[in-house]
Amino acid sequence: MPDDTIEPFGFPAIGRKKLTAAFDGGRITSDGGVMLLAAAERRMGIAERLARLISDPRNPLFVRHSVADILRACMLAIACGYEDADDLDHLRDDAGFKLACGRLPDSARDLCAQPTVSRWENASGLREVVRMAYAMVDIYCASYHRPPAAVTLDIDDTVDVVHGHQQLSLFNGHYDERCFLPIHVYDTATSRPMAILLRPGRTPSGHEVRAHLRRLLRRMRSHWPTTRLTIRGDGHYARPEVIAWCEANAVDFIFGLPGNAVLSRLVSVAADDVRVGRAEAAIPVLRRYAETRYSARSWTRERRVAARIEASTQGLDIRFVVTNLAKGDAEWLYDTVYCARGQAENLIKLHKSQLASDRTSCRSALANQVRLLLHTAAYWLMLTVRDAIPEPHALAGAEFTTLRMRLLKIAAHITETATRVRIAFAAACPEAALFRGIALSFHPAGP
Template structure:
């Protein structure tokens, strides 16, 4: 997880001990008195605006800024950072996400051999390469998923029922949940997909998540498990506003990665 394109693509073979990112991973693991039975790790990226031409900085049209998009990984149950990875200012692709998960899990497994790991993230991380790797290696995931017409048709009957009941009962809001099996064009298999359907006087709002988990109701998967990732967003805001972690003004990408680690270390405690 060096802050370079080669490492983002999983092409670097340098020893893990030389990577400053693993300092945080080790500190997080040290915070546990013993190997936990399971951990849920939230993964998200955030805009880090730059004011120059630092290595890895790119113009991002969504933010209308030249920036980095560093990836943050948190153990939100403990409110502890696990890793922060400096990276270019563009949405991570499937190969990059897979490489990051692989390297992080590989390091965790050097000490925790039996812990069940679940990754949780928004739609940026629902990449077929990442999901396939997780399934092959016994890692669970729950990721946001963009809606498509074929996917919407699979939940249309339930959505119509919720919309009708809201209108008949004259309710301001009525929410329901359902699930289906879905295979997108880029996927090699069907996967469990959960839908949260909310009917209001303004119409329908449907949100989807895809998961490897085969337990729990659709409501529990979405409301209790997936929505808990909101705490990671709060931790990222704290990271930037209270610890000034977006002061990545060095020209060298490696120097800025070290700065990210130094700004993150106080959160370990």
């Protein structure tokens, strides 16, 4: 509740007028835009969907906060930039967050506090966490109105430095840190996340990646049995087990392929042509493409390999990709198809840097996976709000931090009377028209 014991204070006078101040403005929230997130959450039903998968042994007669309410409060707080459970100790009586969670600002009970959040982060068992991970796949599939003809999924991992001696944390020599290396899977064309999986801080093996893909794509196939799937990843996902599994299950793939002496010899003629052509033209850089067939020792047969060959004043640089795609030339495979996976790294930055999903500071690995799921749910809320912005608008492709500053961090005065609750936003809000349009777009369609 507001602290009425703080005495009034002042600022230097302006224009001969004295400036006085006091914390007596009433029920004002600095996160008025949380109502947009709440509307997006109601449309998607993420909190209720995840809550149904967590067993609740409590006596219903003494329950103050349902599991769905706890999860919803966490998701909204993360999306608004409050990534720590401790923040809910201060947000639990915030009028905006109470309204967003379906509670009246003055007459209803406050939201859950940090101990309740931490208790439920650690409450789920392995089976429940697995079901919650599958639920995120279901949410991704449900985000399409009808099964798409084809989708391309980008798989990658990112370093998550640990904050203590948590389960699954390992020392990684490449990053020179004890860390996790969670795997992220995105539909890059739409920026939608499909799965975020916590895992130890070592490079994933072929058997591990194959097992993750098998479970995730089997779940996806239960929704989209005829959709054509393409998996895209960098060099350390081009494992023999993964490639063989994709071919055996009618899944297209395109992976980066580490270079070696054999590959360099196979494209040596094309490389010489590029090197000579650059020298003759006296230009700083010349890029060409080539294609060959190659079989590594660990492979059972030859596969199609495309090479990007670039000669510059610094020397020769050759990059390879391996694929089972039959169409398109080498330039199209590398520049158009493979290089598009760079967008997945931007999506990981949104998830990790702008929603602080690296706050995996629980001791239990299962609790940290629950945290990743909650951050992914917050990602979905932010993405849903962004997708509701009309395409010509400057914020239609904005990053989450920009959306938070322009649409969520909006002051609002909230008044509860006997018959209604009124939210008064600032008259000078620069995004007032856009805010209103997004709010109306989330209203349920009439009969």
